Amino acid sequence: MSELEIDAVVFDVLGTLVDEPAGLRAGISALDRSLDDAGTERLLSLWQRHIEREQRRIADGERPYVTSDTLDREAAQLVADAEGVGDQGGGAVAALALAGRRLPPWPDTVAGLARLAEQFPLIGLSNASRKALLALNAHAGLRWHQALSAEDARTYKPDPAVYQLAVTVSGRPPERLLMVATHAWDLRAAQHHGLRTAYVSRPVGDPPTPSDRFDLYADDLADLAAQLGRA
Template sequence: MSELQIDALVFDVLGTLVDEPAGIRAGMRELDPSLDSPAQIEELLSMWQQHIDREQRRILDGGRPYATSDALDLEAARLVADAAGVDDPTAVAALALSGRRLPPWPDTASGLARLAEQHPLIGLSNASRTALLEVNAHAGLRWHQVLSAEDALTYKPDPAVYQLAVTVSGRPPERLLMVATHAWDLRAAQNAGLRTAYVTRPVGDPPTAADQFDLYADDLSDLADQIDSDRGK
C-alpha cells in the first residue's frame, strides 16, 4: 500500500457506524409483540431489505422517479405490517421510523472522536436529510459535515453521491478516504477516485479476493491505529 495522504474521512453511516438491522428488528417487535420467533423476524427483515434494495436499484436504473429513503421505508413498513397481519396506520408509521432509531456499534463514538482529532469527518449516507438528523442524534454520531444522497436525488453507488463529498471538502477525490463496511460502496467510491478503507461489521458486505482497498480494519480503533501509523512513516 502506498502512503496515504488524506485530508478528510468520508463515512458510510448505515451498517458501518450503526446497526441498522437491530433497529428495524426492534421496530418489528414493537409492531407486533407476538413476533417472538427469530425466524419470523429475520423473514420480515429480509422482506424489508429486499424492498429497499430493489426500489433503490429501480431509481438508479431510471425505472422509477427519485423517492426519499423516508418514502421507501414507509413502503417497506407497509409490506411488513401486511405480512404480520397488522393494519393500524399509526403502528405502521412507527415501524417506518424504526430505521432512525439505530444503535451505534460499541467502538463508533470513541472511534469517531479519535479520528476527528486528526481529520475532518464527513458522513455520506443514502438516508434522507431528515432521517440522518434523527440517526445522528439517537446514536450520538460526531460529524463536521453530514451529507445525504437526497442532495443528489439518487442513491449510492451513483457517482453523483460521492461527488457531494468531493465538492463539500474542496479537495481532490484522492485526498478523501471512504470508510465503509459494504464492499459495493467502496468499489463505487474507488471508481469515483476516492481512497478506501473497509471496516468489518457483522452486517457488512465483505470484500472479495478481487477487491484491493487501501486499508482493512477490524473496527474504528484499528482504523485509527493504521492511519496514525501511516502518517508516522
C-alpha cells in the same frame, strides 16, 4: 498502492457506524409482540430486499427519485401487510417506518469517531434522507464536521453523484478523501470515483471478495485510527 495521503475521512453510516438490522428488528418486534426470531428475520429480509431493490431502481433511472422516508414507509407497509397487521394499531405502520431513525451505534463508533476527528475532518455520507440522518445522528450520538445525505443528489449510492457530494463539499480531489464502509459494493463505487478506500469489519454488511483491493482493512474504528496514525 501509492502512499496514503488524505485530507478528510468520509463515512458510510448505515451498517458501518450503526447496527441497522438491530434497530429494524426492534421496530418489527414492536409491531407484533408474538413474533418469534424466525418470523422477525423473515420480515427483516422483506424490508431489506425492498429498500435495496428500490434504491437500485432509482439509481439506475428506472424509478423517479423519492426520499428514503418514502421507501421506509413502503417497506413498513409491506411488513405490516405480510404480518396481517395492516394499520389497525392506529399509526403502527408510521411508527415502524421510523425504526430506521433509531439505530444503535456499534460499541466502538462514538469513541472511534472522536479519535479520528482529532486527526481529520469527518464527513458522513448516507443514503438516508436529511430528516432521517438528522434523527439518526442524534439518537446514535454521531458527531460530524459535515453530514451529507444522498437526497442532495436525488439518487442513491452507488450512483457516482452521491460520492461527488463529498468531493464538492470538501473542496479536495477525490484521491485525497478516504471512504470508510463495511459494504464492499460501496467501496468499489467510491474507488471507481477516485476515492481512497477503507473496509471496516462488522457483523453485517458486504465483505470484500478476494479480487477487491482496498487501501485499508480494519477490525474496527480504533484499528482504523491506529493505521491512519501510522500512515
